[in-house]
Amino acid sequence: MEYNFNEIEKKWRKYWQENNTYVAKIDSEKPKYYGLSMFPYPSGAGLHVGHPLGYIASDIYARYKRLKGFNVLHPMGYDSFGLPAEQYAIQTGQHPAVTTEENLKRYRSQLDKIGFSFDWSREVRTSDPQYYKWTQWIFKQLFAAYYCNDASKAMPIENLVSVFEKEGNTSVNAVTAYETEFSAEEWNAFDAKQKDAVLMDYRLTYLADSWVNWCPALGTVLANDEIVNGVSERGGHPVEQKLMRQWSMRITAYAERLLKGLDKLDWSDAVKDIQRNWIGKSVGASVNFAVADHDEEIQVFTTRPDTIYGVSFMVLAPEHELVTQITTDEYKDEVNAYQQKAGLKSERDRMADTKTISGQFTGAYAVHPLSGEKIQIWIGDYVLASYGTGAVMAVPCGDQRDYDFAKHFEIPIKNIFADVSIEEEAYTEKKGKIANSDFLNGLEVAEAIQKAIEVLEDKKIGKAKTNYRLRDAVFSRQRYWGEPFPVYYDNGVAKTIEDQFLPIELPEVDKYLPTPDGKPPLGNADNWFWDTEKNELVGRERAEEEHVHPMELNTMPGWAGSSWYFLRYMDPHNEKAFVAKEKVDYWSNVDLYIGGAEHATGHLLYSRFWSMFLNDMGHIPFEEPFKKMINQGMILGRSSFVYRDKASGKFISFGKRKEYKVARLHVDINIVDNDKLDIEAFKASREEYANAEFILEDDGTYICGNEVEKMSKSKFNVQNPDDLVEKYGADTLRMYEMFLGPIEQAKPWDIKGINGVNNFLRKLWRLFHDQDGNVNLSDDKADAKALKSVHKTIKKAQEDMDRYVFNTSVSAMMICVNELTEQKCNNKTVLQDLVVLLAPYAPHIAEELWSILGNEGSVNDATYPVCNEDYLVEDAFEYPVSFNGKMRFKVELPNNLSKEDIEKEVLAMEKSQKYLEGKAPKKVIVVPGRIVNIVV
RNA sequence: GCCCGGGUGGCGGAAUUGGUAGACGCGCUGGAUUCAAAAUCCAGUUCUUUCGGGAGUGCGGGUUCGAUUCCCGCCCCGGGUACCA
Known part of the structure; x- marks a missing residue:
């Protein structure tokens, strides 16, 4: 029998399904291994060869761990809420659930063909009410919690309430936006609405008027990580700043823990660095500057309190709340004009234009808190309202931006660094000695910072402070296709619906667009009012009844469901809890997570935040969800081009294109073989090409040009995995994707090499069979040469697995097969070891050969071979x-x-x-x- | 600008601790087999050469008996970030 991969693969996929080969059960006898791949958003385009790369690596490792005696959890599911299905719904009126279901089926059939060892009995979908019931539940948990700085963890909000009742908030050390102090008496005198407003400022998810990134084209707000270069990540639409009442997540409470936790994680430095920068910790001091002739004070944050004597002016953000108050009459018009101008600038313009220096003097002066000197107060758009306090103490000698500003507006520059020239530029190094600075003179920077803070605190004009760049995450989206909030508004006060009535299911709407008066799409729903007596959703017609209240119209963002899905896999059908304690205690956190680095500031940060929170509340036994992570590199497409002469319309071959004025056109890679164009197929591909004429190479062929670019439909360079499975088999595809190169590296997809891997599998097959295709194996004692070949390979494969390297193992197995072929080895013990080594990579052929060797059952239950060094001497x-x-x-x-x-x-x-x-x-x-x- | 990756034949890549640079595969060249083709098998394939050699891992220096690997400076490509005080 020839190696008939189609038949073999079908046979074993059926076997696996019928025997529940990949269904995971808790087994306390065995160590657990949790291997996870980032779940996909099921897009309409289906999978291309780039998508499964990470899944294949993840699958290989999961299968390997099983052979090593681990109890493996290797699930898969879908991030099935999302914008594309909704955009499609807006265009076609098709319910997003319907489109999503179709896409999902296609994904599943594509995934099934590749032979993954997923335990599909654990599949989750974020858009399934039985799943988002628990997303809503977690939201409620966050709503009912605050962050205690003394305990450095989240606590139930009731604890806070009882403190307020006894002591007010003066002794409370919590993360909050609430700045006013109140006593127990005052608290107890507050009415329900006032109390509610105060608590809102403490809750870990809260409702607040905040400046949000509003994207008019998508009709929704976006989180910072959903904006790239000032435009929306999805669709590239402009984004503007808007003040809106929105749900937010107080992720800033976890800034320090999110930062510190990175040190313990076995993640790539790239992703850890991205998160570190995103969190953006800076240590320094806050300092208060009195405004001359006003009662007001301007608070600034600085990382260099040691340079305080170098302050020669102050700059406020144009939007700073004090600007109008302190501006003198003389400068009112100019300041107004400047504010207008700065306000008009979009985020994007402001970013693009960082070189032009602009600003405006307010006419007001601040008093230097140490020297008592009067210094000018300016406004300038290089100071951002959203960072720190929106104001800076300008130290031109030590900060290049302040320096440039001072030079531009001819403000004096004072040098407070010993033996350093600031003629040309600011001195921004964080070393050297301070001078001209009273009590700081002669001190090194580090000491001077210490001393300065000491004095500032002593004189009560400032204190040590740490700032983070991380902002709270906006959690509302003005969209339809997302999780509804389990929230209704009683007289404007947000109330959550009791757990027993969850899930609150997404209502039907007849239009997926905002309502005529600009409310989110859920405003179109008829049945979107909460009856607090019957505890059910009721229709608009009863809206006037006293116990009927309007529901929240926003939905949750895409990252809500994906922030905890890895927990649900452990216990996907539990109706009593998001995950049972014994399940999460057993499976614990993810041992190996494979996915894209592009989620560094979104999903990967939010998942860590929610895990920390759930851990704080005692729901899960760990605070970091993903112990080790590998980021697979993108597989790029290799596009092919034809060249059309602009004058004659003839198609010019690559080698002669320079003799003509040509336009370069993408051509479908499926009709190009080794850069040679299939001319007949090209003519047939489009009507307009039917009578195309060609200028060929001298050997009579048409050679195409090529370029490596992103794989996309519009570039005609998409390679669909289904076609390759059809042509070469899943085992070949799996091995080839690994063979392409290191998993983490971006690399171009090139179909050319795939037959090399296919040859290897056929060669392996021939080791088991004679020339006529009959099984031909020997039970004799293996000879030294063959043992050496295979044990060398075991050693290499093991070493590669230990360092998560997959490409060189494929080479090693090829070498082994080449050697055994040369040795004409058909020895069972030798071949059996090789088959087990191969099983994680090419599971179907491994099963077939395993049974040909006379074994019962699945190769998945074999034991991974161990290298015997004696054979290698x-x-x-x-x-x-x-x-x-x-x-x-x-x-x-x-x-x-x-x-x-x-x-x-x-x-x-x-x-x-x-x-x-x-x-x-x-x-x-x-x-x-x-x-x-x-x-x- | 700053922070991470990366740069090795015609191509994807290998070289794990400083020790034979180019494993393995593709492609290409020649040969065997075949009526022919596919498939398969064998041999060759970094460049250069006067066939003795010589050069060679982005470029320039350095350390070393020995450098793709370590150090210094620079160039290019990819990713992240961007007035963060």
């Missing part, structure tokens, strides 16, 4: 002999020789004499088993 080594570091010849010498003997042997050789040219060697380096180097 060599008694001789072929030494490369170098002269002055250049390899000249090789000589085989027995391994039992001493260094001295080797040296003697080599020097005595005729060839050595030739390179020595009669001279005595200056030095001879002998590294046994490695190299001999002779210095002449």
Whole structure:
């Protein structure tokens, strides 16, 4: 029998399904392994070969762990809420659930063909009410919690309430936006609405008027991580700042823990760095500057309190709340004009234009808190309202932006650095000695910072402070296709619906667009009012009844459901809890997570935040969800091009294109083989090409140009995995994707090499069969050569697995098959080891060969072979002999020789004499088993 | 600008601790087999050469008996970030 991959793969996929081969159960006898791949958003375009790359690696590792005796959890599901399905719904009126279901089926059939060991009985979908019931529940948990700085963790909000009742908030050290102090008496005197407003400022998810990124084209607000270069990540639409009442997540409470936790994680430095920068911790001090002739104070944040004597002016953000108050009449018009101008600038313009220096003097002065000097107060758009306090103390000698500003507006620059020239530019190094600074004179920067803070705190004009760039995350979206909030508004006060009535299911609407008066799409729903007596959703007609209240019209963002899905896999059908304690105690956190680095500031940060929170509340036993992570690189497409002469319309072959004025056109890679165009197929591909004329190469072929770019439909360079599975089999596809190169590296997809991997599998097949295709195996004792070949491979495969490298193992197995073929080895024990090594990579053929070898059951239940070093012992080594570091010849010498003997042997050789040219060697380096180097 | 990756044949890539640069695969060249083709098998394939050699891992230096690997400076490509005080 020939290697018939289609038949074999079908057979074993059926076997796996019928035998529940990949269904995971808790087994306390075995160590657990949780291997996870980032779940996909099921887009309409289906999978291309780039998508499964990470899944294949993840699958290989999961299968390997099982062979190593681990109890493996390897699930898959869908992030099935999202914008594209909704955009499609707006265009076509088709319910997003319907489109999503269709896409999802296609995904599943594509995934199934690749032979993954997913436990599909654990599939989750974020848009399934039985799933988002628990997303709503977690939201409620966050709503009912605040962050206690003393305990450094989240706590139930009731605890806070009882403190307020007894002591007010003066002794409370919590993360909050609430700045006013109140006593117990005052608290107890507040009415329900007031109390509610106060608590809102403490809750970990809260409703607040905040400046949000509003994207008119998408009709929704976006989180910072959903904006790239000032436009929406999805669709590239402009985004503007808007003040809106929105749900937010107080992720800033976790800034320090999110930062510190990174040190313990086995993630790529790239992603850890991205998160560190995103969190953006800076340590310094806040300092208060009194405004001359006003009662107001301006608070600034600085990382360099040591340079406080170098302050020669102050700059406020144009939007700063004090600007209008302090501006003198004389400057009112100019300041107004500047504010207008700055306000008109979009975020994007402001970013694009960082070189132009602009600002406006307010006419007001601040008083230097130490020297008492009067300093000018300016406004300038280089100061951002959203960072720190929206105001800076300008130290032109130590900050380039302040320096440039000062030069531009001819503001004096004071040098407070000893022995440093600031003629040309600011001195921004964080070292050296401070001068002209009273009590700081002569101190090194580090000491000066300490001292400055001490004095500021002493005089009560400032204090040590740490700032983070991380902002709270906006959690509302003005969209339809997302989780509804379990929230209704009683007289304007947000109330959550009791757990027993969850899930609150997404209502039907007849239009997916905002309502005519600009409310989110849920405003179109008829049945979107909460009856607090019957605890059910009721219709608009009863809206006036006293116990009927309007529901929240926003939905949750895409990252809500994906922030905890890895927990649900452990216990996907639980109706009593989001995950049962014994399940999460057993499976614990993810051992290996494979997915894209593009989620660094979104999903990967939010998941960590929610895990920390759920851990704080005692729901899960760990605070970091993903112990180790690998980021697979993108697989790029290799596009092909034809060149059309602009004058004649003829298609010019690559080699001759420069002789003409040509336009470059993408051509479908499926009609190009090894850069040669299939001319007939090209003519048939489009009507307008039917009578195309060509200028060919001299050998009569049409050669296409090529370029590596992103894989996309519009570039005609998409490779669909289904076609390849059809043509070469899933095992070949899996191995080829690994063979392409290191998993983490971006690399171009090139179909050319795939038959090499297919050849390898066929060659392996032939080891088990004679020329007529009959099974032909030997039970004899394996010979030393064959044992060496296979144990060498075991060693390599094991080493590669230990460092999560997949490409070189494929090479090693190829070498092994080449060697065994040469040895005409058909020995069962030798081949069996090889089959188990191969099983994680090419599971279908491995199953077939495993059964051909006479084994019962699945190769998944085999044991991973262990390398026996005894088989690898060599008694001789072929030494490369170098002269002055250049390899000249090789000589085989027995391994039992001493260094001295080797040296003697080599020097005595005729060839050595030739390179020595009669001279005595200056030095001879002998590294046994490695190299001999002779210095002449 | 700053922070991370990366740069090796015609191509994807290998070289794990400083020790034979180019494993493995593709492609290409030649040969065997075949009526022919596919498939398969064998041999060759970094460049250069006067066939003795010589050069060679982005460029320039350095350390070393020996550098793709370590150090210094620079160039290019990819990703992240962007007035963060």
